[in-house]
Amino acid sequence: MEAESYMSFRLSKYTLQVPADPPNGKTLLYNTLTRSIVQVNETSLNIIHNPERQQCLTSQEQDALQQLKQLGVLVNEEEDEFSGGCAWYQRIRNDRSVIHLTVLTTYSCNLACPYCVENGVKKRIFLKRNTSQQIVRWVKGILEEEKAANLLLTFYGGEPLLNKKEIYFLSDAANILCEHYALKKSCRLITNGVLLVPSEVDALVKEGVTHVKITLDGFGEDHDRKRPTLGGQGTFSTIIENLTYAVNHLQVTIGSNFDSSNLESVKKLYDYLHSLGLHQKLKAVHAKPILSTLSDKIASAISQQCTVCRMSETDYQGLLDIVKYAQTLGFNVADNMSLGPCQALKYHSYVIDPNGVIYKCPGFVGRPEFAIGDVAYGVMNTQKAYRDLNIHEPCQTCKYMPLCAGGCRHSAFLENDDDRGMACEGEYFERTAGEFVRILSSK
Numbered sequence: 507m508e509a510e511s512y513m514s515f516r517l518s519k520y521t522l523q524v525p526a527d528p529p530n531g532k533t534l535l536y537n538t539l540t541r542s543i544v545q546v547n548e549t550s551l552n553i554i555h556n557p558e559r560q561q562c563l564t565s566q567e568q569d570a571l572q573q574l575k576q577l578g579v580l581v582n583e584e585e586d587e588f589s590g591g592c593a594w595y596q597r598i599r600n601d602r603s604v605i606h607l608t609v610l611t612t613y614s615c616n617l618a619c620p621y622c623v624e625n626g627v628k629k630r631i632f633l634k635r636n637t638s639q640q641i642v643r644w645v646k647g648i649l650e651e652e653k654a655a656n657l658l659l660t661f662y663g664g665e666p667l668l669n670k671k672e673i674y675f676l677s678d679a680a681n682i683l684c685e686h687y688a689l690k691k692s693c694r695l696i697t698n699g700v701l702l703v704p705s706e707v708d709a710l711v712k713e714g715v716t717h718v719k720i721t722l723d724g725f726g727e728d729h730d731r732k733r734p735t736l737g738g739q740g741t742f743s744t745i746i747e748n749l750t751y752a753v754n755h756l757q758v759t760i761g762s763n764f765d766s767s768n769l770e771s772v773k774k775l776y777d778y779l780h781s782l783g784l785h786q787k788l789k790a791v792h793a794k795p796i797l798s799t800l801s802d803k804i805a806s807a808i809s810q811q812c813t814v815c816r817m818s819e820t821d822y823q824g825l826l827d828i829v830k831y832a833q834t835l836g837f838n839v840a841d842n843m844s845l846g847p848c849q850a851l852k853y854h855s856y857v858i859d860p861n862g863v864i865y866k867c868p869g870f871v872g873r874p875e876f877a878i879g880d881v882a883y884g885v886m887n888t889q890k891a892y893r894d895l896n897i898h899e900p901c902q903t904c905k906y907m908p909l910c911a912g913g914c915r916h917s918a919f920l921e922n923d924d925d926r927g928m929a930c931e932g933e934y935f936e937r938t939a940g941e942f943v944r945i946l947s948s949k
């Protein structure tokens with residue numbers, strides 16, 4: 507009987523092949539679009555790469571290939587993947603069902619970190635009640651027009667807890683709006699942790715805040731040097747005290763900015779957190795190389811708000827070193843591979859400063875040339891809102907497109923004075939993706 511012709515598959519262009527480590531003859535296959543990860547042996551890999559061999563498979567082998575196809579690791583030979591990737595990207599970008607608001611309750615801060623993203627814009631400006639009311643009216647206007655399903659609310663600063671009454675006012679208002687428009691609300695706070703005392707944690711939980719991100723830039727005095735109070739005092743012990751209460755009531759992520767001066771100290775910090783048993787209680791740890799910002803184009807950390815930003819030309823080895831160390835200790839490690847799509851390109855993603863000015867990215871706050879509108883009048887500058895920008899188009903052949911999609915607008919501006927250009931992260935992915943895939947596979 508003639509063998510039934512079988513449709514052949516090939517590896518998706520978005521599938522990375524990574525040899526297992528330690529070497530065991532197996533290969534990890536990771537798809538950047540579906541984020542699926544599988545381990546295959548040499549025989550399976552040969553079948554995948556040999557369309558003729560695919561015409562005479564056992565039923566068991568056929569089932570295995572079908573499963574890989576379902577995971578997106580394999581695709582049909584003729585599939586136009588870039589169109590599929592673009593459709594995926596446009597769906598995310600134009601998803602109007604998610605309203606993501608980041609509100610800076612103040613530009614002011616109780617710390618004097620030398621690398622701060624707010625350098626150059628730091629002023630004693632606080633969100634006032636009438637501006638908060640305008641924010642609520644503006645959001646209500648959006649909800650009247652859109653069938654939204656999710657409201658993501660992030661409080662940021664400066665130090666947002668310096669203006670906590672507006673946090674509580676806006677959380678309350680968000681609760682009412684979410685109930686009225688049947689939205690699912692998610693609320694988080696990005697704080698230096700100094701003012702996050704137990705009574706504050708309790709009050710925030712009551713308001714529906716579920717996530718907090720706290721920054722610790724090393725252990726003990728190393729952190730104190732990087733994140734002193736305005737008067738020059740250390741903050742490490744206060745933050746640890748607050749943290750040990752907060753982890754029992756909120757999902758807490760520890761962010762750490764590092765360069766060569768504190769890389770070892772961040773590892774010491776992880777040792778210390780581990781000794782307190784916090785590796786079992788923290789949501790994740792997230793280390794990030796210190797980067798340039800718009801504020802003065804000197805080495806500086808981009809906001810803790812964005813998991814994305816320019817990673818090429820940073821200390822990859824240091825990052826991998828820290829991530830592997832944290833994982834060995836049993837911490838959940840934040841995803842360092844997903845650099846995109848940039849939050850600023852998403853339709854209803856807004857950053858609102860204490861004056862009620864609307865921006866697309868926390869890295870642009872306080873720079874009027876990047877404002878897209880005002881909560882009193884709405885979005886007026888659609889060019890800076892990037893609604894017409896398809897930055898991923900030159901990325902047709904790139905296997906990392908779903909992890910990046912053209913890169914960070916803030917970085918593109920820093921590099922070429924053009925926030926609408928590409929900020930390619932190809933080098934970063936080439937040098938780190940293999941290791942990150944191995945780390946993912948061992949989770």
Ligand code: SF4
Pocket residue numbers: 808812813814815848849850851866867868869913914915916917
């Ligand atoms: S431009 Fe996009 S990726 Fe870059 S920091 Fe801003 S939101 Fe994040």
Ligand code: SF4
Pocket residue numbers: 900901904905906907908910911912913928929930931932933935
């Ligand atoms: S910007 Fe570079 S790394 Fe990013 S998707 Fe495009 S080609 Fe790939």
